[in-house]
Amino acid sequence: MKENKKMKTIKEIRVDVNKCNGCLSCEMSCSAAHAMPPYTSVNPARSRITVVIDESTDAYIPIRAGDYAEAECAGRNKYTIDGKEYESCLLCPASCPSRSRFTEPDSGLPLKCDMCESLDIGEPMCVQVCHPGALTYHEYQVEAEDSITPERGEKEIGLEYLVKRYGLEEVVKSVATMAKKSA
Amino acid sequence: MRYAETGFNLEIDLTRGNIERVATDPELTKLYLGGQGTADKILWDRVGPEVEPFSEENLLIFSSGLLNGTFVPGANRTIVNTFSPQTNLHAHSMMGGYFGVEMKHAGYDKIILSGKAPKLVYIYINNDNVEIRDAAHLAGMGTTEVQDFLKKDLGDDKLQIAAIGLAGENRVYTASIEHSHCSASRGVGPVMGDKRVKAIVVRGTKDLQMAEPEKLFHICKDLRKDLADNPGAGDWMAVDEDDGFHHDNFSWGNARVRQKNYWSEELQQRWTDIKYDHMDRQTGCYNCPKKCHNVISWPGRKRFSYKCFGKDTYHMASFQELDFSYEILGVAQEYGLDSYSTPQVIAFALELLEEGILTLDDFPGMPEDIRGRFFYILDMIVNRRGIGDKLANGVYWAARQIGNGAEKFDHNTTKKFEQVPIKLGKVNPMFFLMIATGEKMNITQIEGSFPQDPLPTIEERQAFVDAWEAVPDEKFKKYFMEWERRNEMPSGAVCDIVDWNEAMHYIDDAIGLCAFVSSFRGQFGGKTQYNIHNIPDLIRMAAGLDLSKEDLWKVFRRNRNLVRAINVRRGMRRADERPPEDHWAVRDEEFEQSLLSAYYEFKGWTQDGIPTPETLEELALGDVREDFEKRGIYSAAE
Numbered sequence: 001m002k003e004n005k006k007m008k009t010i011k012e013i014r015v016d017v018n019k020c021n022g023c024l025s026c027e028m029s030c031s032a033a034h035a036m037p038p039y040t041s042v043n044p045a046r047s048r049i050t051v052v053i054d055e056s057t058d059a060y061i062p063i064r065a066g067d068y069a070e071a072e073c074a075g076r077n078k079y080t081i082d083g084k085e086y087e088s089c090l091l092c093p094a095s096c097p098s099r100s101r102f103t104e105p106d107s108g109l110p111l112k113c114d115m116c117e118s119l120d121i122g123e124p125m126c127v128q129v130c131h132p133g134a135l136t137y138h139e140y141q142v143e144a145e146d147s148i149t150p151e152r153g154e155k156e157i158g159l160e161y162l163v164k165r166y167g168l169e170e171v172v173k174s175v176a177t178m179a180k181k182s183a
Numbered sequence: 184m185r186y187a188e189t190g191f192n193l194e195i196d197l198t199r200g201n202i203e204r205v206a207t208d209p210e211l212t213k214l215y216l217g218g219q220g221t222a223d224k225i226l227w228d229r230v231g232p233e234v235e236p237f238s239e240e241n242l243l244i245f246s247s248g249l250l251n252g253t254f255v256p257g258a259n260r261t262i263v264n265t266f267s268p269q270t271n272l273h274a275h276s277m278m279g280g281y282f283g284v285e286m287k288h289a290g291y292d293k294i295i296l297s298g299k300a301p302k303l304v305y306i307y308i309n310n311d312n313v314e315i316r317d318a319a320h321l322a323g324m325g326t327t328e329v330q331d332f333l334k335k336d337l338g339d340d341k342l343q344i345a346a347i348g349l350a351g352e353n354r355v356y357t358a359s360i361e362h363s364h365c366s367a368s369r370g371v372g373p374v375m376g377d378k379r380v381k382a383i384v385v386r387g388t389k390d391l392q393m394a395e396p397e398k399l400f401h402i403c404k405d406l407r408k409d410l411a412d413n414p415g416a417g418d419w420m421a422v423d424e425d426d427g428f429h430h431d432n433f434s435w436g437n438a439r440v441r442q443k444n445y446w447s448e449e450l451q452q453r454w455t456d457i458k459y460d461h462m463d464r465q466t467g468c469y470n471c472p473k474k475c476h477n478v479i480s481w482p483g484r485k486r487f488s489y490k491c492f493g494k495d496t497y498h499m500a501s502f503q504e505l506d507f508s509y510e511i512l513g514v515a516q517e518y519g520l521d522s523y524s525t526p527q528v529i530a531f532a533l534e535l536l537e538e539g540i541l542t543l544d545d546f547p548g549m550p551e552d553i554r555g556r557f558f559y560i561l562d563m564i565v566n567r568r569g570i571g572d573k574l575a576n577g578v579y580w581a582a583r584q585i586g587n588g589a590e591k592f593d594h595n596t597t598k599k600f601e602q603v604p605i606k607l608g609k610v611n612p613m614f615f616l617m618i619a620t621g622e623k624m625n626i627t628q629i630e631g632s633f634p635q636d637p638l639p640t641i642e643e644r645q646a647f648v649d650a651w652e653a654v655p656d657e658k659f660k661k662y663f664m665e666w667e668r669r670n671e672m673p674s675g676a677v678c679d680i681v682d683w684n685e686a687m688h689y690i691d692d693a694i695g696l697c698a699f700v701s702s703f704r705g706q707f708g709g710k711t712q713y714n715i716h717n718i719p720d721l722i723r724m725a726a727g728l729d730l731s732k733e734d735l736w737k738v739f740r741r742n743r744n745l746v747r748a749i750n751v752r753r754g755m756r757r758a759d760e761r762p763p764e765d766h767w768a769v770r771d772e773e774f775e776q777s778l779l780s781a782y783y784e785f786k787g788w789t790q791d792g793i794p795t796p797e798t799l800e801e802l803a804l805g806d807v808r809e810d811f812e813k814r815g816i817y818s819a820a821e
Contacts (some may be wrong), residue, residue, distance in 0.1 A: 022392035045388035131411035131472035
């Protein structure tokens with residue numbers, strides 16, 4: 001039976017926080033690679049990876065953008081790792097209403113890391129430019145779960161966000177108006 | 184469309200609280216590129232020679248280098264310019280890190296501070312939102328303490344902050360401006376304090392455009408990898424624990440004692456252990472894979488960092504070991520003090536005490552031990568308490584204010600500024616010219632492209648020049664092939680070499696490249712990442728300026744002559760261009776002066792060191808010539 005099970009590829013970026021030198025080449029290159037068209041501008045504020053730097057505790061933590069959260073957390077945690085204290089908010093990959101991290105600076109739309117799949121460049125760009133070796137890329141196969149959420153691209157994520165914020169009717173109205181204008 | 188730069192400066196008049204976003208003239212970018220180049224144009228136009236450094240009319244300019252924020256790795260320098268209270272001349276200063284890049288993303292190539300705030304303030308810049316805010320609650324805070332506080336208080340870990348400590352607030356002449364693990368020294372800290380600005384906070388989230396971005400991205404991706412792998416770039420002292428070079432050759436105490444056989448294997452092992460037992464990490468600056476800053480956590484101290492010779496200055500001034508530098512750096516950096524000049528001031532004070540020019544009455548309650556004394560005097564200087572009020576003005580001024588024969592113990596300053604403490608035997612003609620004519624007040628800001636020492640065999644020299652890509656002209660290979668003894672080089676070659684060394688620094692200061700990947704580093708190994716050949720292409724792709732190698736060289740000459748003009752207008756002349764009298768044991772005044780004359784001629788300067796009318800016209804600095812003529816600067820010198 002087992003050989004009939006569906007397999008899926010897990011793509012993973014491993015982070016060695018001790019190797020990070022804080023150069024932010026990952027942020028810079030991510031923002032350039034995802035510019036439209038690719039590489040036409042640079043703006044780390046649009047990056048889908050952010051390096052949280054706290055020089056007072058010597059914390060250098062690259063974090064990749066995950067899904068957006070609709071609301072703030074009900075409660076927060078504080079972690080102490082090797083004697084250094086981290087707030088869970090600092091380590092959280094979500095684009096959320098309580099802060100500006102992982103939101104487009106112009107539109108406020110959420111940003112999400114796509115492992116550079118949309119770019120056809122092989123390993124994710126952030127890994128390719130991380131010469132200190134804090135970021136490394138790994139791929140492996142695991143058995144697929146039965147229920148897999150359908151793939152959502154950038155457009156879908158953005159639209160979902162707008163629908164949740166303004167309601168489906170409002171978004172449809174706006175799209176219809178825009179379609180009329182450009183027709 | 185402006186590429187690589189934003190096309191706007193942020194002008195803040197602290198006296199009136201006026202804030203303006205001012206469009207800049209793209210023609211000035213063509214002439215001066217950016218960074219210090221365009222800053223000096225502003226200083227020339229707007230700050231007359233009569234303006235006192237501590238006055239509302241003095242400007243404090245933070246410039247982001249032209250290539251900062253573009254894909255070019257290692258372009259991240261913030262250049263800070265003003266007029267220094269210590270030298271009363273142009274102050275050149277810069278820092279690495281992230282600040283200048285954040286400025287660009289906020290929409291500004293420069294932040295120009297004028298006037299003086301009525302009370303201590305900090306400046307908050309978030310894109311178009313710029314505010315002057317009360318900083319009463321930040322008074323006296325340490326430099327890393329205040330950066331940490333503001334990031335948490337304002338709830339954004341992405342803020343980039345440049346701040347002064349208590350030393351800057353109290354207008355100590357050796358005060359620095361600190362940012363991240365970087366600092367800007369040589370005269371800018373006290374001016375920021377005089378303007379009553381505790382900190383500048385910047386956050387920027389705007390796009391930056393480049394002329395040929397896609398091509399540049401891929402070239403820079405390869406360049407970044409080369410840079411990571413290139414042992415000829417970055418601070419080798421971050422990884423090479425053999426520091427016999429400084430300890431055996433540089434002078435200890437008040438630049439007095441050379442300990443030729445100080446370094447040993449046992450010492451190296453012990454110090455290596457001290458370093459790695461306390462080092463948290465090594466960090467780089469924005470878009471640079473190098474790891475030049477050593478971040479140290481020392482018991483009872485705020486975490487601090489250092490690079491290069493900054494590790495040695497305190498323990499060499501006090502005849503102690505590395506652990507003492509570690510013990511005091513965490514305190515000195517919180518105060519915001521330059522680690523090059525400050526230890527010399529303290530050693531100078533202790534020498535005056537030993538000589539009886541100062542007495543124990545000048546140091547009430549001072550501890551007996553040398554370490555305690557250094558901490559005690561550091562504290563007096565920072566608070567300008569008692570004799571510290573004079574010492575806070577640097578060795579030159581303190582010597583004159585103390586009097587009673589103290590002047591003759593001021594033996595290591597040039598243009599009123601503390602020099603690197605090296606006392607050698609025979610005059611080195613290259614270093615003579617660089618120390619004499621440099622206007623950045625520190626040899627590290629002019630030396631750098633041509634090797635410091637010859638190679639012993641012809642075969643080694645040949646192998647070196649064969650791989651030597653950085654040379655602007657084949658003649659430098661010939662000079663190197665024929666070079667036998669360190670202190671012997673034909674005068675014509677000396678002029679060429681010093682000019683090349685200086686050129687690369689002036690280019691870096693305009694475009695924001697770090698000297699460790701460019702202008703400073705070729706002297707050790709030759710294989711620097713950037714040179715006169717590859718920089719023009721990067722400028723074209725980033726900024727859209729089509730410059731040949733020759734054009735770029737001309738920009739260097741223009742920017743160099745503008746600094747000279749600014750200082751000439753403030754009274755600097757040939758008589759000021761003297762390295763410390765004891766810099767070398769054996770001097771030859773006639774030879775030195777003839778070399779200086781030859782160099783002035785080579786540079787297109789009069790025999791008093793003033794750019795000639797022809798030089799100024801050739802460099803499109805006709806307004807400088809007119810100003811000189813109007814002021815009678817040429818006729819007075821005749």
